[in-house]
Amino acid sequence: MSAPGGAERPAAASEMNDLLARVAASGDREAFSRLFAFFAPRVKGYLMRIGLSPDQAEDLAQDALLKVWRKARLFDPSKASAATWIYTIARNLRIDAARRLNRPLPDHEDPALLPEEEPRxxxxxxxxxxxxxxxxxxxxxxxxxxxxxxxxxxxxxxxxxxxxxxxxxxxxxxxxxxxxxxxxxxxxxxxx
Known part of the structure; x- marks a missing residue:
């Protein structure tokens, strides 16, 4: 489905847009299955290229495609292609995961987190x-x-x-x- 050099052929891009539109319109499982088969390995590869381990990339790719299933009604082909929309979801999930990892854990000994004592x-x-x-x-x-x-x-x-x-x-x-x-x-x- 890809042309030499990794670019999608226009027919493939329009086909992916149509599949995503079918998922959005009627929850078409066959259309989603085809989207998943096409994008799951590509999204995983993309996530690995931006620094995730294979296991992390696999998990995040599945999360991204699950989000595609749930949010398909939000897809607007006039704003982006299906591929751009799906990769954006994956990228955003990657950013959210990185933020969660960088957030410090609360220090349960921090006086600011302890309840004030009741005055005698x-x-x-x-x-x-x-x-x-x-x-x-x-x-x-x-x-x-x-x-x-x-x-x-x-x-x-x-x-x-x-x-x-x-x-x-x-x-x-x-x-x-x-x-x-x-x-x-x-x-x-x-x-x-």
């Missing part, structure tokens, strides 16, 4: 008590100081933007922040 009950209780004290200290601030702290820490606004937003002088914003921190430090005592 006493630690959780301390955290909850600390959070309540912080919220109480914040709530005890006068409204004008609380507004500046909210804008600065919760909305991440710079001092100049806070001054503009609240229509205050920049020095007043800084002063209110300093006073608020002093009050919070006093309220929290040992936590500050």
């Amino acid at each position: 009950a006493d630690v959780e209780l301390e955290r909850a008590q600390r959070d309540r004290r912080i919220h109480a200290a914040f709530d005890a601030l006068p409204p004008n100081q609380r507004a500046v702290v909210m804008l600065h820490f919760y909305e991440d606004e710079p001092h100049a933007a806070i001054a503009e937003r609240l229509d205050l002088p920049l020095g007043t914003v800084k002063s209110r922040l300093r006073l608020a921190f002093g009050r919070i430090r006093k309220e929290l005592g040992d936590l500050a």
